[in-house]
Amino acid sequence: MPYASPGTDTSTDLDTDEKNQMLELGHLASLTPSESGDKSKDKLGQKALRRLAQNREAARKSRLRKKAYVEQLENSKQKLAQLEQELQRARQQGIFIPTLGDQPHSTTENGALTFDMDCARWQEDHNKQINELRAALNTHANDDDLRHIIDSIMAHYSEDFRVKGVAAKADAFHVLSGMWKTPVERCFMWLGGFRPSELLKLLASHLEPLTEQQLESICTLQQSSQQAEEDLSQGVKALQQSVAETLASGFLCPAGSSSNAADGSRQMEAAIGKLGTLENFLQEANNLRFQTLQQMQRILTTRQSARALLAISDYFSRLRALSSLWIARPRE
Known part of the structure; x- marks a missing residue:
């Protein structure tokens, strides 16, 4: 027709x-x-x-x-x-939308998209908890009520790190890339998340007044977190160098020779084995983040902990908003 x-x-x-x-x-x-x-x-x-x-x-x-x-x-x-x-x-708005060439063709890619949706749902639930905490502070709720909300938020953070650990086993590079985040958030990411030491530095001005003992404890926690971050960063750098050397080790063989093909196969297997350790770095980084939040909670009072959690949430919300403003900025 x-x-x-x-x-x-x-x-x-x-x-x-x-x-x-x-x-x-x-x-x-x-x-x-x-x-x-x-x-x-x-x-x-x-x-x-x-x-x-x-x-x-x-x-x-x-x-x-x-x-x-x-x-x-x-x-x-x-x-x-x-x-x-x-x-x-x-x-x-800075939301990652896969193109036709990015559509899932394997179980790993399907798992990555599922992880992205889980992160989006986690963020929605986290926003509700933060709004509840903010309302409790504004209405001068007692410490017991605040503690209950804080414990719920900390448990929610623990679930986030658990889900990221599971995702890292399936696809460490997806977690490392942070594609479920906005472009500006990805720019400030470290091993799939935030730097604990930088977060403690940002919170200093929001937690005053602090006692001398609290200031000393937070300073010690910041230094220990920064040292742990440096150790993990050096480990990832060493891993990258080792993988690069493994891939480049067979270039002296004549092209097309059977020995070159065999060596190339062995090199790839060795490189894949080394990349598998990346999951451990991501897991250790998540553990460091959660431990820092827990230790910060022990150092601070209940109301200080509530204000700290609000400051952390506001900081990440501003990063997301900054990403939208950057994309929508006027261009000459």
């Missing part, structure tokens, strides 16, 4: 069919018994009338199908335009 554009007027086809049918009826009239007196011609005329009626019905259905097809094309075009607008708005 030829394609009909949305502006095609089917009335032209209808008029043409009616004219043809009138001509056929006139021709059949010449075959009626009143003029010919022949019964055989009468039978042929009746058969032709039936065939004409069938043709008219088939033509009517064909026009209806063509009209429905054109309407379907129009609806599909509108839905596609609407989907493109929604994708554009999502990308402007």
Whole structure:
């Protein structure tokens, strides 16, 4: 069936069919018994009338199908335009939207998308908990109520680190890349998350007044966290160098030789084995983050802990907002 554009007027086809049918009826009239007196011609005329009626019905259905097809094309075009607008708005907000080339083709990639959705749900639940904590502080709730909300938030953080640990086993590079985060958040990431020492430094101005013992404890915690971060960063750097040396170790073999192919296979196996240790670095980084939050909670009072958790949440919210503003910034 030829394609009909949305502006095609089917009335032209209808008029043409009616004219043809009138001509056929006139021709059949010449075959009626009143003029010919022949019964055989009468039978042929009746058969032709039936065939004409069938043709008219088939033509009517064909026009209806063509009209429905054109309407379907129009609806599909509108839905596609609407989907493109929604994708554009999502990308402007810093949300990662996979393209056709990024669609999952393996269990690992499906797991990565599931992890991204889990992180989005975690963030929604975390925002609700933070709003509850903020309201409790504003209404001067007692320490017992605050402690209950704080414990719930800490348990939620523990679940986040557990999910990241499971995801790191399936695809360490996806967790390391932070593709579920906005572009600005990824710029400030360290091994799939935040730097505990930097977070403690940012909290210093939000926790005053602090006692001398609290200040000393926080300073000690910051220094120990920074040292642990440096050790993990050096470990990842050493891993990268070791993998690079492994891949480059067979370049002296003649190209195309059987020994070169065998050596290349062994090099790849060795490199994959070394990359497997990346999961351990990510897990240790998550442990360091959670331990730092726990130790910070022990050092601070209940109300100070509540203010610290609010400050941490506000900081990450501003990073996400900054990403949206950066994408939407005016360009010359």
